[in-house]
Amino acid sequence: MNLRGDWGLAKIGIKVWGAYRFEFLIALLTTPLSLIIYYYLWKSIYSYMVAEIIKGFTFESMISYYVLSMIVGFFTWTEVDKWLEQDLIHGYMIKGLLKPVSFLSWYISLEIGMNIMNILTQMIPVFIIGFLFFGLKTASPFNSIAFAASVFFSFFIYFGLTYLLGLSAFWLKRISGIRRMRRAVFGFFAGSFLPLTLFPLWAQNIFHYLPFEYMKFVPITIYLELITKQEIIKALSIQIAWIIVIYTIIHLVWKQAYKRYSSVGL
Amino acid sequence: MKYTKLITRCAGIWLMRDFAYKYDFFIKTLAVAVYDVLGPLIALFIYSATPGLPGWNFYQFLLFQGTLIIVFGLGRTFSASLAWWTLSAIYLGEFDQYLLKPYPTLLYLMALTVDHYGLVEVAVGTTVVTYSATQLGIPLLTISTLIYIFLIITAFFVHLGSNIIISSMGFLAVKSEALLQLYMNLMDFARYPLNVYGPGLRFFLTFLFPIAVTSFFPAQVLLKGAGIKMLAIAIIPVAIYFTISLLLWNTAMKKYRSAGG
Amino acid sequence: MPIIHVKRLKKSFKSYNREQWLFEALKSLFSIKFTINEALKGISFEVKEGEILGLIGPNGAGKSTAIKILSGLLWPDSGEATAMGMIPWQNRVKYVANIGAVFGQKTQMMWDLPPIDSFYMDKDLYSIPEPEFTQRFRKMTQMLEVEEVMKSPVRELSLGERMRCEIINALLHNPPLVFLDEPTIGLDVIAKDKLRDFIFDVNKKHKTTFIITTHDMQDIEKLCSRIIIINHGTIIYDGPLEDIKKKYLTDKHIEVKLSSKPKRFAFKGCKVLEKQEYQMKLEQDTTKKPIQQLINYLLQNFEVADITVTNPPIEEIIKKIYRE
Numbered sequence: 001m002n003l004r005g006d007w008g009l010a011k012i013g014i015k016v017w018g019a020y021r022f023e024f025l026i027a028l029l030t031t032p033l034s035l036i037i038y039y040y041l042w043k044s045i046y047s048y049m050v051a052e053i054i055k056g057f058t059f060e061s062m063i064s065y066y067v068l069s070m071i072v073g074f075f076t077w078t079e080v081d082k083w084l085e086q087d088l089i090h091g092y093m094i095k096g097l098l099k100p101v102s103f104l105s106w107y108i109s110l111e112i113g114m115n116i117m118n119i120l121t122q123m124i125p126v127f128i129i130g131f132l133f134f135g136l137k138t139a140s141p142f143n144s145i146a147f148a149a150s151v152f153f154s155f156f157i158y159f160g161l162t163y164l165l166g167l168s169a170f171w172l173k174r175i176s177g178i179r180r181m182r183r184a185v186f187g188f189f190a191g192s193f194l195p196l197t198l199f200p201l202w203a204q205n206i207f208h209y210l211p212f213e214y215m216k217f218v219p220i221t222i223y224l225e226l227i228t229k230q231e232i233i234k235a236l237s238i239q240i241a242w243i244i245v246i247y248t249i250i251h252l253v254w255k256q257a258y259k260r261y262s263s264v265g266l
Numbered sequence: 267m268k269y270t271k272l273i274t275r276c277a278g279i280w281l282m283r284d285f286a287y288k289y290d291f292f293i294k295t296l297a298v299a300v301y302d303v304l305g306p307l308i309a310l311f312i313y314s315a316t317p318g319l320p321g322w323n324f325y326q327f328l329l330f331q332g333t334l335i336i337v338f339g340l341g342r343t344f345s346a347s348l349a350w351w352t353l354s355a356i357y358l359g360e361f362d363q364y365l366l367k368p369y370p371t372l373l374y375l376m377a378l379t380v381d382h383y384g385l386v387e388v389a390v391g392t393t394v395v396t397y398s399a400t401q402l403g404i405p406l407l408t409i410s411t412l413i414y415i416f417l418i419i420t421a422f423f424v425h426l427g428s429n430i431i432i433s434s435m436g437f438l439a440v441k442s443e444a445l446l447q448l449y450m451n452l453m454d455f456a457r458y459p460l461n462v463y464g465p466g467l468r469f470f471l472t473f474l475f476p477i478a479v480t481s482f483f484p485a486q487v488l489l490k491g492a493g494i495k496m497l498a499i500a501i502i503p504v505a506i507y508f509t510i511s512l513l514l515w516n517t518a519m520k521k522y523r524s525a526g527g
Numbered sequence: 528m529p530i531i532h533v534k535r536l537k538k539s540f541k542s543y544n545r546e547q548w549l550f551e552a553l554k555s556l557f558s559i560k561f562t563i564n565e566a567l568k569g570i571s572f573e574v575k576e577g578e579i580l581g582l583i584g585p586n587g588a589g590k591s592t593a594i595k596i597l598s599g600l601l602w603p604d605s606g607e608a609t610a611m612g613m614i615p616w617q618n619r620v621k622y623v624a625n626i627g628a629v630f631g632q633k634t635q636m637m638w639d640l641p642p643i644d645s646f647y648m649d650k651d652l653y654s655i656p657e658p659e660f661t662q663r664f665r666k667m668t669q670m671l672e673v674e675e676v677m678k679s680p681v682r683e684l685s686l687g688e689r690m691r692c693e694i695i696n697a698l699l700h701n702p703p704l705v706f707l708d709e710p711t712i713g714l715d716v717i718a719k720d721k722l723r724d725f726i727f728d729v730n731k732k733h734k735t736t737f738i739i740t741t742h743d744m745q746d747i748e749k750l751c752s753r754i755i756i757i758n759h760g761t762i763i764y765d766g767p768l769e770d771i772k773k774k775y776l777t778d779k780h781i782e783v784k785l786s787s788k789p790k791r792f793a794f795k796g797c798k799v800l801e802k803q804e805y806q807m808k809l810e811q812d813t814t815k816k817p818i819q820q821l822i823n824y825l826l827q828n829f830e831v832a833d834i835t836v837t838n839p840p841i842e843e844i845i846k847k848i849y850r851e
Contacts, residue, residue: 029444033451036467037458041319044462045312048320055315177293184301193304198311272651279644363635365600367652368624374652378637523616524602525540 031070031122032129038066039134055197060135061224062195067130068220069192074123075115075151076158076215080107081166081179088169104163104250111159139223146232150219153239158186158215160246167250170257191217211242268369272377273344281382298383302339302390305331305457321461325398326489332394333488334456334481337418339387341425341480347379348426349446352433361522372430372515395488404488413492414484420504421480427504427511434511437518456481476503530704530736531574531597536606538567538592566592568760569606576703577734579726581751581768583741585842589760590740591708597738598628598706610704624653627697631709634689635696636681642692643677646699653700660699667695671725687718694722698729707739711746723749744776744838758845775844779818781809783825784833794824805832810839 046052046059057065084107086092130136139147165182169175187193189212196204196217207213218235221227227235284291306328313324322330352375355361364371399406428449435442452475460468460482471478483500486492541561566589574580582590595601597608599615599622608615613622629635636645650660668674671691676684684692690710697705707726711719727750729735741747747754747768754771756764764771783789784806796815801808811821818836825831 030447030451033448034454037454040463040467041458044320045316045318048317172287172289174287174290177290177295177297180294181297181300184297184304188304188307194308194311198315200311200314268651268654272648275648275651279640279648283640360633362595362600362630363633365619366598366623366626366628366635367649368620368622369652370620523600 031126032133035063035066035070035129035134039063055195056226057195057197060137061226063134064130064136064224065195065220067126067134067136068223069216071123071126071130072151072154072216072219073192074118074126076155077115077118078111078159078162080111080159081162081169081175081182083107084163084166085169085173085175085179088173104254107163108159115155139225142229143222143225143232146236147219147223150222150232150236150239153236153243154215154219156243157211157239157246158190160243160250161186161211161215164246164250164253167253167257170260186212186215189213190215191220195220211246214239214242269373269377272369272374273380276377276380277382280380284382294383295386298386299390302335302387305335306394319459319462322459325401326485327459328398329395329402329404329488330459330481330485331457332391332396332398333414333418333485335391335394336388337391337421337425337456337480337484338453339384339389339391340418340422341384342381342387343384344376344380344422345426345429346384347381348375348429349432349436349449351375351379353436353443353446356436365523371519375433376426399488402489410487410491413497414487417479417484417487417497417500420501421484423504423508424476424480427508430511430515434514434518437522438514453477453480459485472499473503476500476507479504528576529573530576530578531572531610531738532608533573533593533597534571534607535569536567536571536593536596536608537565537569537604538589538596538601539563539565539604565760567596567603570757570760570762572755572762572765574736574738576736577730579730579737579739579750579752581739581741581747581754582757583747583754583841584757585845588757590757593757594628594706594708594738594740598626599623624700625702625704627700627702627705629690629693629697629705629707629710631712634681634693636689636692638682639680641676641678641680642673642684642696645681645696649696649699655700659701663699663701664695667698667725670728671695671721687714690714690718691722691725694725698735701733702735703733704736705738707737709741710739711741711743719743719745726750742841744841748772748838756845756848758849763845763848771844775847776838777812777814778839779811779813780837780839781811781818781821781825782833782835782837783807783809783829783831786830786832789829792828794821797821 042059042062046054046062052058054062127136131138138144162182165178166175168178172178189196189207189210191213196207196213199207214235218239222232222235284294309324309327309331312318313327318324319327352361355364364374367374396406432442432445432449435445455463455467455471456477460471460478463471468478479500483496486496541563570589570593582593584590592601596603597610597615599619602616610622611625613625615622636642637648646664649655655663668677671694673688673691673695676688676692681689681692694707694710697707710726711722714722723746726737726739730737737750739746739750751768753766754764754768755762756771780800786805788804789802789807794811794816796812798810798812799807800810809821811818822834822836825834
């Protein structure tokens, strides 16, 4: 990878984002709506209880959880599986192959460019909305930095797994089913809809050995200071380990996919 | 009669197209079902960690969720892609072709946008409702069930009406993708019972954007029986909402056919 | 028997200056700016049953507006029109069942589906009886040579194949009146010929009335018995093509490619438009001397590598009409 080339690609990503800016701005205006829903849902659940804490979450931290879930979501958002599928169907693959960079870094730079704009235009506003209206508190400097690092790693895990699933398009051609399943499964097991601590214990134990919780749940718990410093260090190392594993697998699968591409022609 | 023929023709065509990629077809069917099961699963986790929502025990809430899935499924089958389809036709300047067919344009578009995957949702929802009703000891062959079905069909018209409103706005104003996004976000308010929300929102969800009828009122009918007043509150706003949507559509068509898009 | 009457048909469009940015969009809410563009300034004409009428004129002259009004899509501002005894823009559903229409660039078939699926949809929409449908479908796909592509998605078809399917799509219900907006645009010579033969054939066999807009002089020469020239929303010529030909199509353009450098020459009625190292563009006034003689002259006096004769574009004919 050379850095100057990648920055050039990221700039393309920013341009692509420019074309979609309207959609993103709408998302910004409408997504706080789902925070309102979660706010009322948990308010009525907490008011119906005697205890004030559910599995480590106070009402305030529960709402903060959803604000943060949204923020991490903006950062990790990707549709690279769709891009892969569309590029294969419409025969644009060749364009990507002709670029003087590896295929993966072409997509990844595009994605980073888009997400940089996402961060500026959505993540920061949602942070502000969270602080003003949903009782989000600032985290300690250590946790803030660890959160930022963890979210950064989350992006690579999320992107890597999505890319890996997207590569199946080389064999299946149409992967709209896989994409839909990906959204459901990733969302659910990463903790987008419900903190994973509310899941049954046996499930939580299994989750520790899967990459999903490192795509969203773990960074959030870091921010909310629900885990200790040692656990944070451990979590970050596991994230790095997952990244290494996932990108090694991508490398291997890509070789096969490329072989298939050049032999079948698709 | 002609409409039934058309809609089965379209469904058949889409089914054959999707079936050409068998793996994708099966995975997509499965994915739709999995997505629907997530709601009840989340409900189960919430209820096992907390006493749950005030006024709703687990099976009652499950019945509520199942109802929601059925209505979403109906909406998806017969109307969910209508707005998107119309907006992109306007955007691409390809709307004329729908006016050239000897058939009411709205019905033709509805037939074209039929989505068979919605039927998977209807099936999942029906299973969830039947299961929870059995657990609650609610007999299923009563007048209440008939009213329940009637309300579910009423609820479908909220989805259809919303899609018609968004489509119409596509002719009257530019960039109404914003409305589509807003509608999808607002629909999520139906995921939890009305009594969860504050009075202002409750009013909004019952009378202005009558999405409460897509889950709350039908579930109430099965759980607590139907009263005239409750049925009136459930049905009249939908009738008004749907009428407004049709009026808007006619205005939009008039504008399109006099200004040429 | 006229199938279409049009009287003093007027249509104008308001075009708003739409703003992209929020601030400007808000500003425009208060001061609505628009320009009025008169697309049709009161045109009148009649079309006989079984006629092939060419509607020609430069872009933005009002051809498409006229076709859209007559096919029931648009409401006019004022004026009258009847077609087959109906007013096109009233009772749309009943009217469009009796017409066929192809709007050049925009497909009426579903992009992701093979043409045959769109045809079956039309079978339902127009209630075409099964035996008729099958018979016509077979005949038309055979004549236009598109049997092989019936099962590939429309988006994978070549422009020529798509256009031919488009025509079938418009004719399957055997309408007595058909509108074709630029049916040959972008097609190669062979595809154009196939399409023209087919249209001519349908016209002869079923007495189908066609109204065709085109930029292609050859379409007009091969198909249309009568033409209407529209410019700036008014009809500037309405009559048989022969008259126009005699009066205005007297000039031919000749492009000659040479294998040696051209020398000076003089030929009666011939004007040199352009001269390059190995090629020339000439214009011959055929009232002074026929084109054949010029070609013979060129072949005898030059080392000709290639020679093509074309008609001047429609725009030039219109300019000439205006000059009178």
